Amino acid sequence: MPIKILIADDHQLFREGLMTLLSSALNIEIVAQAENGKQTIEKAKKLNPDIILMDIGMPIINGIEATGILQMEAPKIKVIALTMHSEKHFIKGMLEAGAYGYLFKNCAYDELIDAINTVYAGKKYLSDDITEFIIHDYIGKPKNKQEDDPQLSAREMEILKLIADGKTSREISELLFVSIKTIGTHKQNILNKLNMNSTADLVKYAIKKGLISLW
Numbered sequence: 001m002p003i004k005i006l007i008a009d010d011h012q013l014f015r016e017g018l019m020t021l022l023s024s025a026l027n028i029e030i031v032a033q034a035e036n037g038k039q040t041i042e043k044a045k046k047l048n049p050d051i052i053l054m055d056i057g058m059p060i061i062n063g064i065e066a067t068g069i070l071q072m073e074a075p076k077i078k079v080i081a082l083t084m085h086s087e088k089h090f091i092k093g094m095l096e097a098g099a100y101g102y103l104f105k106n107c108a109y110d111e112l113i114d115a116i117n118t119v120y121a122g123k124k125y126l127s128d129d130i131t132e133f134i135i136h137d138y139i140g141k142p143k144n145k146q147e148d149d150p151q152l153s154a155r156e157m158e159i160l161k162l163i164a165d166g167k168t169s170r171e172i173s174e175l176l177f178v179s180i181k182t183i184g185t186h187k188q189n190i191l192n193k194l195n196m197n198s199t200a201d202l203v204k205y206a207i208k209k210g211l212i213s214l215w
Contacts, residue, residue: 002026002027002028002029003027003028003029003050003051003116003117003120004029004031004047004048004049004050004051005022005028005029005030005031005049005050005051005052005053005116006030006031006032006033006034006040006043006044006047006049006051006052006053007019007030007032007033007034007052007053008033008034008035008036008037008039008040008052008053008054008055008058008063008066009033009034009035009053009055009058009082010035010036010055010057010058010059011055012035014105015033015035018053018082019033021109022112025113027117028113028116031047031049032047032049035058035059036058036059036060036061037058037059037060037061037062037063037065037066038060038061038066039060040052040054040058040061040066040070041061041066041069041070041073044070044074044077045073045074048074048076048077049077050077050078050120051077051078051079051080051116051119051120052070052077052078052079052080053080053082054066054067054079054080054081054082054083054094054099055081055082055083056081056083056085056090056093056094056177057083057085057177062177063081063083063094063177064090064093064094064097064176064177065097065177065178067079067081067094067097067098067099068097068098070098071097071098075098078100078101078119078120079094079097079098079099079100079101080099080100080101080102080103080115080116080119080125081094081099081101081102081103082103082104082105082112083102083103083104083105084104084105084106086104086129088133089158089175089176091130091133092154092158093155093176093177096154096155100119100123100124100125101115101118101119101124101125101126102125102126102127102130103115103125103127103130104127104129107127111127151193151194152190152193152194155186156186156189156190156193157211158176159172159176159183159186159187159190160190160202160205160206160211161206161211162175163187163199163202163203163206164202164203164205164206164207164211169183169184169187187202190202
């Protein structure tokens with residue numbers, strides 16, 4: 001049986017080009033296209049594809065949020081991020097949301113096919129660049145970091161760093177593709193967990209823990 005693929009991207013020309021490219025693979029069937037996260041979720045639930053090739057920066061619901069929703073509501077469907085975003089918060093966001101793979105849009109055809117086959121077999125697939133990033137990120141973390149802050153989730157730690165870097169709630173919401181209200185909720189949870197009262201307290205805490213650099 002062919003591997004059923006749903007292509008989710010807000011650029012029609014890219015979707016059409018990818019569909020044409022993948023049509024040459026004998027073991028792949030494109031069952032649908034979607035132009036935003038909401039449409040992706042709806043079509044995925046209806047058509048039950050094996051794999052979704054998911055862009056990140058889509059309207060209505062972005063790729064990270066859509067992946068998280070599908071992970072909860074249709075966990076058998078596997079997601080491969082196919083994007084131009086190489087920033088750390090996008091990579092971590094997709095992997096934490098439950099994506100099985102992460103590829104850049106400029107990857108070679110053979111690598112894309114390899115990723116699809118690998119993920120279909122139930123394994124994770126990361127490009128060499130992403131693997132290198134994860135290794136460096138892991139090595140660069142203080143060994144006692146998780147012990148120091150066991151109560152903060154990965155997303156809360158990410159938001160804490162951005163707050164300490166001087167980013168506003170609006171800027172953080174745009175960077176992470178979530179609503180300002182969501183950022184506000186996370187910030188309040190961080191304050192509550194750390195027993196603090198203000199943004200200034202969070203900045204001092206981040207500096208003390210070495211989460212940001214002063215120069």
